[in-house]
Amino acid sequence: MTGSYSFTKLSTYEDCPRRYRYEFIDKVGSKAPDNIHAVVGRLVHGAIASFHRSFPKPTPSEGPEILRIYDGLLSEVDHSSVQLPTDRSVQYYFKRGRALVHGYVTRWPDLFGETVLAVEQPLRIHLETSNGIVEIDGVADKISTTDHDDVIVTDFKTTPSPPPHSSIEDFHQAAIYWMGLREAGETRRGRLRYHYLDSQVCAIHEADLRTSDSARRWIEQTVEKIQSDTDEREWEARANFRCRMCRFGPICPEGGTWLRNSTARDRLF
Numbered sequence: 001m002t003g004s005y006s007f008t009k010l011s012t013y014e015d016c017p018r019r020y021r022y023e024f025i026d027k028v029g030s031k032a033p034d035n036i037h038a039v040v041g042r043l044v045h046g047a048i049a050s051f052h053r054s055f056p057k058p059t060p061s062e063g064p065e066i067l068r069i070y071d072g073l074l075s076e077v078d079h080s081s082v083q084l085p086t087d088r089s090v091q092y093y094f095k096r097g098r099a100l101v102h103g104y105v106t107r108w109p110d111l112f113g114e115t116v117l118a119v120e121q122p123l124r125i126h127l128e129t130s131n132g133i134v135e136i137d138g139v140a141d142k143i144s145t146t147d148h149d150d151v152i153v154t155d156f157k158t159t160p161s162p163p164p165h166s167s168i169e170d171f172h173q174a175a176i177y178w179m180g181l182r183e184a185g186e187t188r189r190g191r192l193r194y195h196y197l198d199s200q201v202c203a204i205h206e207a208d209l210r211t212s213d214s215a216r217r218w219i220e221q222t223v224e225k226i227q228s229d230t231d232e233r234e235w236e237a238r239a240n241f242r243c244r245m246c247r248f249g250p251i252c253p254e255g256g257t258w259l260r261n262s263t264a265r266d267r268l269f
């Protein structure tokens with residue numbers, strides 16, 4: 001087992017192997033129009049990153065700048081062929097994105113107690129397996145520090161609310177980025193944060209040996225499954241609520257069926 005992967009590739013496979021095939025094997029991605037959730041997700045992430053590049057230690061009076069940044073990014077978006085999963089207009093989703101970034105600077109008190117060290121930071125880990133080295137690339141949304149001199153790796157979520165604590169422990173994204181920071185020489189104490197922008201609620205846990213081991217196991221198992229799927233050409237379609245965010249809905253029979261049978265509430269952002 002060797003090769004180069006990204007966190008996005010591994011999590012795409014975990015969510016739905018069929019989607020992985022469309023995106024990375026058949027490469028139909030470049031021809032499929034973007035889903036509105038992906039467009040708004042990029043806008044929100046881009047506005048927060050740009051805000052922190054200008055204000056690494058923002059003050060409350062600088063907070064509203066994020067709206068100007070969001071509006072500027074939005075003015076450059078071509079949404080003529082974007083896919084909408086509900087009857088709501090494209091403006092509804094853009095307004096919702098604006099509310100998320102506004103909430104980030106008005107409803108999340110910890111914003112003003114941290115210094116941002118980096119945003120959209122590329123990181124790479126090398127994992128030694130029994131069959132060779134696997135490389136994993138990823139991009140950490142935000143890396144910050146506090147007066148206690150610990151380092152927090154944040155992953156922003158635009159989905160509605162955090163899952164139960166037990167499920168958060170199965171998330172490996174921030175732990176993988178933390179391992180990348182370690183490889184790059186970081187020695188301070190680390191914390192992993194999943195920040196749900198809709199509710200401004202954060203799930204935080206310590207970055208320790210346990211989280212790293214668990215992330216390692218997940219990487220090994222997922223790479224193994226991808227490599228065996230490549231041989232067998234199975235690519236199971238896992239139709240579920242994520243189909244509403246998948247741009248392959250129009251060409252995927254299983255996803256199309258799920259979307260037709262789901263309620264409007266299932267398909268809400």
Ligand code: SF4
Pocket residue numbers: 016018019022237238239240242243246247248249252253254255256
């Ligand atoms: S529409 Fe759903 S089942 Fe089909 S590829 Fe996308 S996520 Fe998978």
